[in-house]
Amino acid sequence: MLIYHLNNLLILVWAAIFCFHKPSKNKNMIFLFLSFGQLYLLTIFRFLIGYDYVMYAKAFMDLQTQDFWNFTYYDWEYGFVFITKILGMILPSYTSYFAVIAIFTLIPVAIFIYRNTEKVWIGTFMYINFFLFFMQMNFIRQAFAVSITLFAWQFIRKKKFFWFILVILFASLLHSTVLIMIPFYFLAKMRPTGKQVIFYGYALTIFYFSSTGILNLITKIFHQEYNNTQFITEGISLIYAVVPIIILLFTMLNAEKILKLNPDNRYVISMVFAGTFFMIIMARHSILERFSYYFFIYIVLLVPELISSVEKYGFGRVKNNVMLPNETPIEDVKRFKDQSIILTIVILVLSYAMFTYGMFENAHGVVPYTSWIF
Template identity: 25%
Template sequence: MNILQVNLLLLFIYSLLLKFKKKNLKKLFLFLMTTQLILINGLRSMWIGTDTNRYFRYFNEVRSFEKISSLFDYNMEIGYTLYQKAIGLITTDFNVFLLITAALIYIPVAFFVYNYSKNFFLSYLLFITFEFFAFTLSGIRQSLAISIGLFAFHFAVQKKPKFFLFAVLLAISFHTSAVVLLMFYPLINVKLNTKHLIFLTLTYTAFFIFRYRIGALLTIFYYDDRSTSMIQQYDVSSGIGGVSLLLILLVILSLIFQNVLNNNDRVLRASFNIMIIALFFQTLSAFSYLFTRLNMYFLILIIIFVPNIFQPISTQKIRYNQKQLSFLKIVLKLILIIYFVYYYQGILEIDIDNLLPYKFYWQ
């Protein structure tokens, strides 16, 4: 059993704390999970994670700069460059850098789950099995931007546009692709209806028809001078159809069980709206990996969307007696858990992020 499987197993063990439904035990669960993820991330060898060795080189280059002008001339987002320099003033140890970075990634996740999820276990199950955790071990800049994006969601839900804009700009300063977070505010604050869904379906169809042209344009923006090689590398990717089907199923279930279009739960409606956009990007991901990367800003919301669909299940649209409702909830959870674990095992076997065999930095 490798450390990533142990990580998942410990999640199941920690979930026993949640059975007592006590606030302090919920906080203990979050503390244990956050600490565990930080240690796995921060104590790894620089050869664990596809891009980790590159980030090691970036860190050493930036911390050696003596002139401020060198920081602004460096070919990388200024926010991340200044962040590296700030940590470099404290330590020259790359693993200390990784530990601090991991904390800045996973603590916002814990904050997000604590405030918006109705089932902490399912939230972390999704975070681990849907490649979000694996991605943080390789895509450091974008992972930081995604975590900042969780605060952007929080401020959008709270209707604090100034704080929202600040969070988005900060995320962009770590990874320019975070510009898509600007979509959060209108998405979260609009109440979709049936007409909107029909319009979105037609829009998706148009995007699908012109997918290659759109993909090429966005790839140029996303990868800049490497755009031509990236288009050739990522064009016509495959293997993500199951995620699209899952998103379609979740959207349908949210309409059935939570009557989400008429539901007064602002967070549920907000995450529903974002999942609609995530479904769009995930569909385009079949033709360009670029959209998979962009979609992570939206798809991360699945860690609260799924728990909030199934626990508790609303009876606004379909009436069940208590025994039927309890049985349905158990069946749905079991199916989801089995699917997520099975999906995760497949990801580990492919190991596209170069995480296995896992090694600590001292090995």
């Protein structure tokens, strides 16, 4: 467990050096290179880390011995089987296989953060503290699919449904659960108002009481191996949804200012709403954890945008429905800056507390950390 704490501490050191004082695109790039570089090292040097580690190692070796044109393997999608077969022809071991797959899962996230927020260090901490990094060491196929969906972000913002669908269909060749994003393309257009809260609250209530029947029906058609298993009948601790709910509360209180900062942030808010919805429901059905990641990964943008909005406009609802003037009084500039620092500390402490709790529960099977080099 210590190595994960040291990892976060070192990332904070990089943030202090490159991001706290006079940040720039070049400094952000160096920060992300160092931060994701060490995440990559943790990933490739791991041994038996992740509940699915052995399954993927065995699959790599199995597929090396099978006929190349046989794409049937367990419940894997054809696209991932094909990629594994190709890598099996050129790579000597499953450790090198994990190393190559990690490139495809981590680099898109780093690029996504770099292109879409100036506060890259906060986005990186969110990626780690909300178990997205642990997920890519465990749910390898799905982590690959999640990374591909990030390329659909520009098509969501620009309302290019055709290109969005193409990206999602391509990602579904790696993990079919990504298809859940298609209906949420339309829900993502909702503005962050009380109506959105009511909608998700109503959907949550309905689904909470009828979810078992719905999931058993779905798993009779797709992924039959999950039908009537503990993944359907048992859930994950509701504690994992507490911090996301708090962040959404902060977000709704500052929604107008977040949209003032960037109108496209309504899509970011909607994505995190959807992710939190699944995180609440997964308290009943652990399988829904897999759906949450496609949406909750946008927390790496939401928290930086929330903090930036507070830094520029202050925290809280706009009084009398009038946005603050462009020229903010000096005393307000200092007050807004203090508010943003306090909010940053609160969110980092809360998310890190949840991160630590997750390690005590051995989320994704990542503790104790073991490596094949020692």
